[in-house]
Amino acid sequence: MRRFSFLGRFSLGLLLLAAAVLLLALGQRAGAGGLRTALSRVLTPLQQFVAQQTLPLRQPRSSGAPAPVLTQVAELQARVSSLQGEVTRLRESENQRVLLAQLLKLARANPEYRYLAAQVIGRDVSPYLQFVLVDRGRTDGLLPDMPVLAADGLVGIVTEATASAAKVLLITDPSLVVNVRVQRLRVEGQLRGSGPGLLRLNFVPLQAQLAAGDQLVTSGIGGRFPPDLQVGTITSVLRRDYDVFQEADVQSAINFANLELVLIITNFVPQDLAPLLATPVPAAP
Amino acid sequence: MTPLLLGIGLLPLAALLQSSVLPQLPFPALRPDLMLVIVLAWNLARSRTDGLLWAFAGGLMLDTFSAGPFGALLLALFVVCLAANFIGTPLWDANPLLPLLGTVAGVALYHAIYFGVLQLWGWQLDWRSAASSVVLPAVFLDTALMLLAYPLARRIARSIAAPQVSL
Secondary structure, rough: OHHHHHHHHHHHHHHHHHHHHHHHHHHHHHOOOOOOOOHHHHHHHHHHHHHHHHHHOOOOOOOOOOOHHHHHHHHHHHHHHHHHHHHHHHHHHHHHHHHHHHHHHHHHOOOOOOOEEEEEEEEOOOOOEEEEEEEHHHHHOOOOOOOEEOOOOOEEEEEEEEOEEEEEEEEEOOEEEEEEEEEEOOOEEEEEEEEOOOOEEEEEEOOOOOOOOOOEEEEOOOOOOOOEEEEEEEEEOOOOOOOEEEEEEEEEEHHHOOEEEEEOOOOOOOOHHHHHOOOOOOOOH | OOHHHHHHHHHHHHHHHHHHHHHHHHHHHOOOOOOHHEEEEEHHHHHOOHHHHHHHHHHHHHHHOOOOOOOOHHHHHHHHHHHHHHHHHHHHHOOOOHHHHHHHHHHHHHHHHHHHHHHOOOOOOOOHHHHHHHHHHHHHHHHHHHHHHHHHHHHHHHHHHOOOOOO
């Protein structure tokens, strides 16, 4: 009996292992993609609910309670608790108002774009990937490759959208390259994530006199991001005489760990430059 | 309560906590692999088929909340739990240090498999920075959590185990 039980468990283990490998191999194709969408349909509303309920976790709580007063202790404690709840809610509303006002200011500064506000409802469960999940999806008009902003600058790009949610790749992820311009010097370079919250500027010619404090904006080169969006500030420069290019560490003004609300530009069409960059093949004589 | 019902309640909760709540806590750098700890603790405490089903379902849920290759977290989680499950509860019970050592090895293997899959899929990652900033803290944090999770899982596993009848 015990042997049969082990054999059954062994067979099930191998079967599930094979299924896991198969799912990984299939990736986004019909079967696996459908499974992911179905799971997402079930879990995303739960995630939105949890994100709403845990919003106060992002804010410091007020502390302190009245000293116990004989017979009215329970009543007063209940009242304090209720008032504290109200204070937390009001503080949360005030924070949301400030955030929305900042986003509105940003939207007014760039009136040529259409924006959609979205709330961050989760983060990638993998510590290696810099993604956030937002509560807007295809039904709201979101599509992959749409740029995402916060009040203080560029956040990232939409990579995947389901009906009610979307995944946003942050500029701090090493797989996302942003073409930028140093505002003061008008020289261009490439910005890439180099770890959680860290950015590294590359491919800036050695002749350019980069300095700490220089502001970076998107250059628009490559057609993936609109030009002139604020990206970050240079904090230190790494210049070696034997190199062709210099590097710099860049600090984004955005606190990616506490990102709450973002704006998605919905009317920016990324340019596909691949056909223009292809090497022309000479015609046969 | 059956293991199936327990899993249905616990696993989505773990996935939601790991995705939406833990990253908001004051120390975002300290992100425990909650799902791994729970599912591994269950497989250490109870070497039955339900542990394998938990690992599979938990992995699928994690992949739903990740933008990485679908199935990568599932594979990493499942391989670790499969090994723990096949080694068997009698061995893990033999010495109180063994489950902790198993956790250290399990967390390292989980991250190694996941990191390997990401590299195979073309993600640009620096293994030295990953080892120091992600894997090492995760090993300490997950092992510390296992100090709570394993005794709890053992207690629950014993309370729902079928009584042994000898004829």
